[in-house]
Amino acid sequence: MKCTNAIKLNVCSTKEQVNALGLLDVLPYSAAAYVYKAIYKDKADTVHIPHSDVYFVRAALEKHTGFYFPLDRVEAAMKAEGWRDRKGKGRY
Helix, strand or coil, X not given: CCCCCCCCCCCCCCHHHHHHCCCCCCCCCCCHHHHHHHHHXXXXXXXXXXXXXXXXXXXXXXXXXXXXXXXXHHHHHHHHCCCCCCCCCCCC
């Protein structure tokens, strides 16, 4: 990841550091703009939208550690720990 500011981004960055670089609303920290662009281009079926569990886990991590983790890192860690994004019948 290329940083254009004096603040170096890594996995252990605070929300304020991410915001200072203007990266709070872009991947991998937010999927919203990416999803909206895909919907506009009629390619919504090609976009990976993280499960809501990923957002809840990231919020809990930020609350307890003070660090703001990228969505893809949180999702990868959850999968490594055995979490599965099951969809459809028999989900729960």
